[in-house]
Amino acid sequence: MWRSAGGVRSMEVQSQHNVSFSNRSKKNNVSREARMLRVSQEREEQERILASIPSILITIDEHDRVTHWNPAAESIFGIPASQALGRPLQQCPIQWDWQPIIQGISTCRGKHAPVKLDDLRYTRPDGHEGIIGITLNPLGDGTEASGRVLLLGADITERRLMERQFAQALKMESIGRLAAGIAHEINTPTQYVGDNIRFLQDAMRDLMDLLQRFRDMLECAKRGAVSAEQIAELEQAIEDADLEYLLEEIPKAIAQSLEGVDRVAKIVRAMKEFSHPGAAEMTSIDLNHALESTITVARNEWKYVADMVTDFDPNLPPVPCLPGDINQVFLNIIVNAAHAIADVVGDGSKGKGTITVSTRALGDWVEVRISDTGTGIPEAIRSKIFDPFFTTKQIGRGTGQGLAYAHSVVVEKHKGIITFETEEGKGTTFIIRLPLHQEERVEEAAA
Structure with a gap:
């Protein structure tokens, strides 16, 4: 009986073990299915998030084949994802300037760093011309380049139009302020x-x-x-x-x-x-002549309080720039210089100050210096002078937009540099440096 009972007991233990294993298997299957469901839900959520982004999202593999083409790209370019996915990017019928795109992708892969391409002109689905800003980002784990690239961009046509309208309004405001002097x-x-x-x-x-x-x-x-x-x-x-x-x-x-x-x-x-x-695109101009014209326009602002000294480099090469914007920058700084000197000499009846404008070529750069013998900039506000709406002038004499606009034009639009040297009681020199080769500056900025 013991043995028999033992045999029965052994069979019961084996049966319990099989049930336990079966339960664990079922639990594992349920857990695996739950994980798969969770992964699927997360993927769907990511797809919904990507689809809701209003910016262009395009990814290409190491062979330039399109691997992702979001709804914004479909809408902006008028090309369905079904016609783009799997095709080389250059075979997608996008009507834009391909040269900077191809060069940018090459630079992005070569330097494994983002490349920013501003103001790419393209043809919209309605046949009108538009402007796109694109940033090319390398995709990878950060340690090894995969060759994949993300094109992230947006249609900035309306923004550029508003910027031009604002620039023109600022210019006309300046002309209105100078009108009486110009009439004189x-x-x-x-x-x-x-x-x-x-x-x-x-x-x-x-x-x-x-x-x-x-x-x-x-x-x-x-x-x-x-x-x-x-x-x-x-x-x-x-x-x-x-x-x-x-x-x-x-x-x-x-x-x-x-x-x-x-x-x-x-x-x-x-x-x-x-x-x-002015031109909406970069145009090579004679910067010396542009400065002479601006000095002439602003003459009534400075002639009573300052003597104007010019030291122009006669061999200055043509400078690629946006002429209207750069003229406005020069005007803002010259008028500021006249006001700073007026704060020192009053109406000029007891002596005048000096405004000095000079140009020179520095390798791949052109430098413009505008100096005054005014009050100088107090140390406490030096970090704020390029901030929008910051001004120390009385109401009606300044809006605080002049230097903020100058910084935006020089740094953002021209990839240049604007700095200043100042000493309280002695005066200020604004230094503007503009690159002679805009394409190279775009690549340097990307690196």
Whole structure:
């Protein structure tokens, strides 16, 4: 019985073990299914998040084949994901400038670092031109490059349009502020041109009278009947007309009038160049000429309180820039310099300060320095001067946008540098450096 009972007991133990193993297997299967479900749910959640992002999200593998094409890319380019996935990126019918994209992808992979491409022009599905900003990011674990690249971007057409409108509004605000001074600058040469023309009108009347007397004398001489009385009358007429004075002053009046006309023409040209909206793309310009035009436009702001000294590099190469924006930067700094000097010298009746504007080439850069002998910038606010709306000026004299705008234009739009050197009681020098090769600066910024 013991053995039999033992046998029965052994079978019961084996049966319990099998049940326990079966339960564990079921639990493992349930746990595995739960994990798979959780992973699937997480993946779906990630897909929903990616799909809801309004930015372009495109990924390519090491062979440039598209592996992800989100709804924003479908909407912006008008290309369904089904037509893009699995195809080489360059075979996708995107109507944009491919050269910077290809070069950017190569740089991104080569340096394993993000590359930012601003203001890429493309054709929208509706046929209109748009602007895209793209950042190329390498994908990998951070230790080894996989060759995969993420293209993250957005349509910035409206933003660029608003920026241009703001820049133009700022420019027109500046022109409005300078209008009275510009009118005075035009009125002064116009007045002496008018005075000279009136003098020439009177002189011409006297000369015509003399000329008629000479004609009469000539007729008498032809007949051989010139009398002493006629000669005396002619001499008296020459003396009354003050012929020597007229012969001396008429050339001066003409020269002064031409100078006045040139002065007015220069002001009008400077105003036209300054107020023009300018090119939306980089244009190589003569920076010395741009500075001369801006100095002319701002003349009434500085002429009473400062002497203007220019030291332009005659061999300065053409500089790629946005002319309208750069002119506004120069104007803001020159006007600020005049105001800083006015705070020291008052109306200039007891002496003037000095504004010095210089240019020079520094390798792959061009440097512009605008110095003043004003108050200098207090140490407590030096870190804030490029902040939007920060100003120490009285209401009506400044909005706090000038230097913030200058920083945005130089640093963000031109990949340049703007700094300053200052000493309280001595003055300030603003230093602007612009690159001669914008493409190389984009790559350097990306690295």
